[in-house]
Amino acid sequence: MIAKKVLLVGNFGVGKTSLIRRFVLSEFSEDYISTIGVRVSSKIVKVGNEEIKLLIWDVAGTNDDEKIPKAYFLGASAAMYVFDLSREETYVNLKNQIEVVQELSGLKNITVVGNKKDLLTSNEIDHLIKTISVPVNLITSAKENENVEDAFTILAKQSLN
Amino acid sequence: MIPSKIDSVFIEITTDFKGVIKRVNAGGFAEKEFIVNESIFFVCPFLIGTLEALPLDEFFSMEGMIITSNSIEFNVDVELFRSKKSISVLIHDRTKVYRFVEQLNQSRNDVFFAKREISEKNKELARLRKVADKANEEKTRFLAMMSHEVRNPLTAILGYTDMISEEPLGDKAKEYIGYLTSAGENLKVIVNDILDLSRIEAGKLELVSEEINIKEIVNNCFVNYKNQQKDKVVVLDLVVSSAISDIVFGDSVRVTQVLSNLLSNALKFTKKGSVSLEVELVYAGKKTTEICFKIVDTGRGMTVEQTAKIFEEYQQNELNDNRVFGGAGLGLSIVKRLVEAMNGTISVFSELNVGSTFSVEIPFKKYIEQQSKSGLSRINLEKMSLKGMRILIVDDDLLNQKITSHFLKKKDVTVVVFNNGLEALEELDNQSFDVVLLDINMPGITGEELIQRKSSFKKNNNTAFIALTGNATQKDRGNYLSLGFSDVIFKPFKSDELIEKISVFFNKF
Ligand SMILES: Nc1nc2c(ncn2[C@@H]2O[C@H](COP(=O)(O)OP(=O)(O)OP(=O)(O)O)[C@@H](O)[C@H]2O)c(=O)[nH]1
Numbered sequence A: 001m002i003a004k005k006v007l008l009v010g011n012f013g014v015g016k017t018s019l020i021r022r023f024v025l026s027e028f029s030e031d032y033i034s035t036i037g038v039r040v041s042s043k044i045v046k047v048g049n050e051e052i053k054l055l056i057w058d059v060a061g062t063n064d065d066e067k068i069p070k071a072y073f074l075g076a077s078a079a080m081y082v083f084d085l086s087r088e089e090t091y092v093n094l095k096n097q098i099e100v101v102q103e104l105s106g107l108k109n110i111t112v113v114g115n116k117k118d119l120l121t122s123n124e125i126d127h128l129i130k131t132i133s134v135p136v137n138l139i140t141s142a143k144e145n146e147n148v149e150d151a152f153t154i155l156a157k158q159s160l161n
Numbered sequence B: 001m002i003p004s005k006i007d008s009v010f011i012e013i014t015t016d017f018k019g020v021i022k023r024v025n026a027g028g029f030a031e032k033e034f035i036v037n038e039s040i041f042f043v044c045p046f047l048i049g050t051l052e053a054l055p056l057d058e059f060f061s062m063e064g065m066i067i068t069s070n071s072i073e074f075n076v077d078v079e080l081f082r083s084k085k086s087i088s089v090l091i092h093d094r095t096k097v098y099r100f101v102e103q104l105n106q107s108r109n110d111v112f113f114a115k116r117e118i119s120e121k122n123k124e125l126a127r128l129r130k131v132a133d134k135a136n137e138e139k140t141r142f143l144a145m146m147s148h149e150v151r152n153p154l155t156a157i158l159g160y161t162d163m164i165s166e167e168p169l170g171d172k173a174k175e176y177i178g179y180l181t182s183a184g185e186n187l188k189v190i191v192n193d194i195l196d197l198s199r200i201e202a203g204k205l206e207l208v209s210e211e212i213n214i215k216e217i218v219n220n221c222f223v224n225y226k227n228q229q230k231d232k233v234v235v236l237d238l239v240v241s242s243a244i245s246d247i248v249f250g251d252s253v254r255v256t257q258v259l260s261n262l263l264s265n266a267l268k269f270t271k272k273g274s275v276s277l278e279v280e281l282v283y284a285g286k287k288t289t290e291i292c293f294k295i296v297d298t299g300r301g302m303t304v305e306q307t308a309k310i311f312e313e314y315q316q317n318e319l320n321d322n323r324v325f326g327g328a329g330l331g332l333s334i335v336k337r338l339v340e341a342m343n344g345t346i347s348v349f350s351e352l353n354v355g356s357t358f359s360v361e362i363p364f365k366k367y368i369e370q371q372s373k374s375g376l377s378r379i380n381l382e383k384m385s386l387k388g389m390r391i392l393i394v395d396d397d398l399l400n401q402k403i404t405s406h407f408l409k410k411k412d413v414t415v416v417v418f419n420n421g422l423e424a425l426e427e428l429d430n431q432s433f434d435v436v437l438l439d440i441n442m443p444g445i446t447g448e449e450l451i452q453r454k455s456s457f458k459k460n461n462n463t464a465f466i467a468l469t470g471n472a473t474q475k476d477r478g479n480y481l482s483l484g485f486s487d488v489i490f491k492p493f494k495s496d497e498l499i500e501k502i503s504v505f506f507n508k509f
């Protein structure tokens, strides 16, 4: 079985750890325990007929201009950029931030995920997506387990390219 | 030999390119987990993918990784070096340091989210405030409209009382007319107060800046109250500092309003002793001057609690004084707002059963002498006759018609009355008038429409048209003037005001 290293990055508190916990452990907690450094979890996923062991790097969230250490991206096959639909500051600069991640990681495609879908109405979300300058792959809720599986499937597929 | 304390915080391992542990070189940190010939990936899953991608002959470090040993998580920093033959892995235990980082980070984030919550609450508060402001605005508008509606009938009531009081009357009737007059005047004060307050609240108070004579204003106010005082139990005093400049720029109506309000208030609550109006210079600069008006009484005074609330709206209701003294209890709150609108301040010092002192300080622009004004002496309205003048009154309100023509007839004016614009139009083609008094809101054709046809009349193209209206703002005034009216008279008006405005046009003929 092949193993693929993938990263979750994005502003602090957007729900990276929560998405991973939901995906790997089927759990969710309202508590916010900020991630320090990197925590790696793994899960086997099936893409087509292929089984992949995903090594999911949960990287501590960044703050404004803080950059993710480049070393973390070494050997990474894919990355997911998570933002918080309920917090404007996590997506106002989305285009720019994704470019920075592309540059650091050398990856062309970054999976873009807007989390905490449950906090907004579908109208609000529609409106918001229109204002965002980059295409968003998926809108998720770690809390209500919406589209979490799909988000990681997209990520796994991307890791094969 | 490495001391054990240092020994236990690091470990150095050699692996092959696939991550199989070949040797433990030094250190004892979590040494149980690193077993020769087994994969380092079990204990260091973060090396999967990373190890294979390591650049050759370069130090590579990764901070903040997690290693689990004996079911305890450790935060470690890792240094990697790939040579041609093998890979060195140096692991430092940094758990203690990261614990601090963690605490710092957590507090940072907690503060952040707390701030966010506060800012969201503030947003909500701002929204609620807007709703409240809107409601308040509505209230203000409603009050303004109501008081406007009340003004018209009030004009009639006051006008007729005036007229009746001039007829020969029995003693009883005279007494009743007296009550009627004072009740009417009181109602007028209330209506005007409400209108003032709502204008101030709506930010629509218009202050004029014209040459005014402070000493004259003060004196007029004083004389007015002095004359009203029948029982001379309370001594009324006036002290004006000679340092005060005669002419400044300001709004005489509003200054008078402030002083009258405070004086009448002081007189209301003073049963013996004195009420004095003291006018002092606070500051005299090149361009501005600040004047302090002090109203000192030896009346019943107030408690600290009452003093604190004195400028609030409707405060009198609470003290139940308006039943005795009349008014809606808006006087002082209006005074305060007026003073503030003039960039001034008002304060009060009071002692129960000793008396109160209200101090008003207002800055005025100074009048810089250019040339002495032609001493325009005030016309003696009382004695003036407008004999020979021809005036057309157009008003759909029968009561207003009668009052206006009564005022005019007393001055020997020839009056023609119509109660709608259409009939007036016809007449304006037939006979010439010196002045046309035009009500604005009339059915059929309004005063505004009528004036706009002025140039097409067969006669009266040069006649002065004066608007009579209850729409009493300066903006309305400007609007009417621009339509072609020569002047505007706001309802309710007094005989003097009407005659004064009309007499201007009499002199021309
Ligand atoms: N309502 C809602 N809350 C969520 C969702 N996902 C995460 N949260 C909450 O958001 C907070 C932060 O979630 P984390 O998963 O710790 O965020 P993170 O991106 O890992 O944060 P860092 O580790 O500091 O970068 C927690 O209180 C979660 O319970 C979601 O989908 N809906």
Ligand SMILES: [Mg+2]
Pocket (backbone or CB within 6 Å): A016, A017, A018, A033, A034, A035, A058, A059, A060, A061
């Ligand atoms: Mg996290």
